[in-house]
Every structure is written in structure tokens, then in C-alpha cells.
Amino acid sequence: MFQKENGWKTVDDALKEKIFAFSEGYKQYLDAGKTERLACAEALRLAKEQGFTNLEGKESLACGDKVYFVNRDKNLFLAVIGEEEVEKGISFVISHIDSPRMDVKANPVYSDGGLTLLKTHYYGGIKKYQWTAVPLAIHGVVVKVDGERVQISVGDEPGDPVLYISDLLIHLATDQMQKKATEVVTGEALNVLAGSLPEKESEKDAEKEALLALLHEKYGITEEDFLSAELEIVPAYPAKDVGFDRSLVGAYGHDDRVCAYTSLQALFDLNQPKKTAVCLLTDKEEIGSMGNTGMRSAFFEYAVALLIEKTVGSYNELKLKRTFRNSCCLSSDVNAGYDPTYPEVMDKMNAAFMGRGVVLTKYTGSRGKSGSSDASAEFMGKIRRCFDTHGVMWQSAELGKVDCGGGGTIAQYVANLDMEVVDCGVPLLSMHAPYEVASKLDIYMAYKAYCAFYEA
Ligand code: MN
Ligand code: MN
16 A cells, blocks of 8 residues: 655654755745846855856866856756766756746836826736735846846835735725636736826826836936836745744745755755756746747757866767767656645645655646656656655655646656656645745755755
């Protein structure tokens, strides 16, 4: 008989202390990195502290070298060079650092009824109604026409104002309350309240003029500069412990910074590995891994090609292909945790439970595994053995009931490169909501799983 239980039952005081301590660092990482750019910058800062140096600046690489490669400020590729030749295969752990949110439109500013607002376009799959009437922050960059890059971050520092999206008052919501949940709040209703003071001399759009004047004074930007900006609207609250016993963590962006942080720490704590170990933080997963910072970008192959060239002094396509063919990857992404309030979407025999450890997801997809990579039995066996011998608490799950919906990860794009790959991450409650929940035990076990994988 095979049955898994609540993992906390076997956790002694010493381990509990380690698990709780680990989540403190994780919460700090979450608060420092609410966008892909900020999450990349914070990870880079941590990597430099650990002695990682710039891959592009190095003539050659030797066993034990620790290097980083930053792609367009949105991806971080970290490698620890192994004893074996790179061509013998790399151990990859790949997560994503983009999360669902709202992006400020290119022509965003308008005023109406004495208020100034910013129009947005949501990014990734969200229940739009969840993002109204909560405190919001803005983070991002504006690139001026002369090339100067201006950073904007408001809403997350103590004493900062926040931004806000209004919702219709219940008293007048008779019609709204009859609508389907997908239509209760439409995409074009996600307008961000950004001010209300008018320019006193102005006759038309006095509030808009005042906001633009304020932004010009503070950041030196004009209305036209929004055309070359990436400004992201995210929840303004910090990560916090959840529950009387503090056993869970609530935060924006667990998906997928929980796997990013745990894989980073696993790489940092790795002693000289046999195989070269790579931790990659990627972008654009939430919109299909497109673009030059997504997992489908040739950037990934370029970074691996650099490792080959700088370790053996030469490069050819066959070496790159052989490297991928000999490599293994944990596509480290979150899964759905069993929610006792919504049991109807889960097959309890194949669901992930909070506090039972990191989740191996053999396949994802929808409508009969469509869009899934589906890891081989052989590779699943290898990873099971690896986790069991290293004392990792882990569980196996699908993403909900068959035909209840579904989803995909970067695993399929990794598999296309001829690698072994399986999804492995942390179960969450309320995935893609402004505030998601993860178990501290599962977070720690993801870290242990990635440590075990790199060491194997
Ligand atoms: Mn994800
Ligand atoms: Mn997601």
C-alpha cells in the first residue's frame, strides 16, 4: 500500500526551525522582486554576493567556476562548472520570474470626473475582479527618447502612497451582479486611480495636466515617454506568514518566484558538482514563453553555447546538440494545492496537498494532455530515486481533474531541445490571485529537491 501523509507529522523541532528560517529569506526575496526585472536584479545581487562573475567577461571557464549571464535585465542564467565536460550533460533547474499583473498601456493617462487614471492591459491569466479595491504598487522603467532610463517604483516602501482600481458599490450593482464572472470586471475596466489634484490654471483636463506636471517634475518624463515604458501594476502588500501557527506564506507572485528562490539557494549551496549545474530564471511564461526573454528564445541556446566554447575552447553545433541530449531538467513551476473549499475540481487520488512536499507533475496539458511534455517513466524513476535517497519529501500530482481546465509550463520547450524534463514545484492555493498561499514545508522541500537534483 502506498499512501502519503501530512509531511509536518515527521518534522522534528530542529527541521521545523530550518524550514521556518528558510522562508524568512524567501519573503524578503518576494518583497524585493515583484516584477521580472526586480526579481532578476535581486537574484543577481544575491549571486554576486555568492561570488558569481560575468560569463561574458571571462576568456575561459574551469571546473568550479561560478558565472552569471543576464539577458535584457529579465533573465538570469547562473552556472557552476562541473568536473565533467559540459558536453556530458548539464543539470538544469528552470523557473520563471514573471507573474500575472497589469501593464500600463502606451497611451495611459486620462482624467474624468475630477480623477486621473491610467489605462492598463492585463498580463497572464487573472480573475479580473480580484484586482479591484485592493492597494496596488507600480514598478518599472521609462526609456526617454534620448535613451535615458528612468526607474519608477511607488507603493511598496513604508510611507509610499498606493494606486487603486475601483469597483462598483454593491448598492448599485444589481446589473453587475447578474453577469458572468468573466464579465463582472472587463479588461477595459482595469483603470488605475493615480491622482485627483487639478492644475489650477488649466481649463480642460486639469487633473491630467497636473499629474503629467508632477511626473515631469519627479522623473523628468513626458506623456509621450509612456510609449517606451514598461510599467507594471502589482499588489502593494508584502509577503506575510499565514495561519495562527505561521506554517504558510501568503504573497503576490509565488508563481513562480517560489521556484526561482529555492533553485537559486540550491545552486548557491552546491559544493563542487560532477555535472555542470545551471539555474535559469526565465520570463514571459505566463503569456506562452514568447519573446526574446521567454523560454522559446534562442538566448538559452546561446548561453549554453558560451559554456561549451569557454570550457573547451571551441564550439560547434554538434557539441551543443550533444550537450542538450545528455542533459536533464527540472521545469520548476507551481501546481495547484488541494483546496478543501473547492474539492470538486480535484481527483483526490492525484492531487497535490499543502504540506506534503514538493510536487512532481509527470504531465500537464488540457483536453487529453494536449500541450504537455509528459516525462518518461524512465526519467520519473530516476528522479524518484534521487529524491528518496536524499530525504526529500515529495508527492505526485496532476493539475486538477481531467477536463476541468488545465495549463502548461516551459517543460515542452525544454523537451523540444532533446532533453529529459519533468515539472517539479510547490503546490499553491489561489494560484494567479493577487495574494497566493504556499506551505513553508513545501517551499523548503523544493529547495531540498533542487539540491538533490544538482548533486546527483
Ligand atoms: Mn508558473
Ligand atoms: Mn502561472
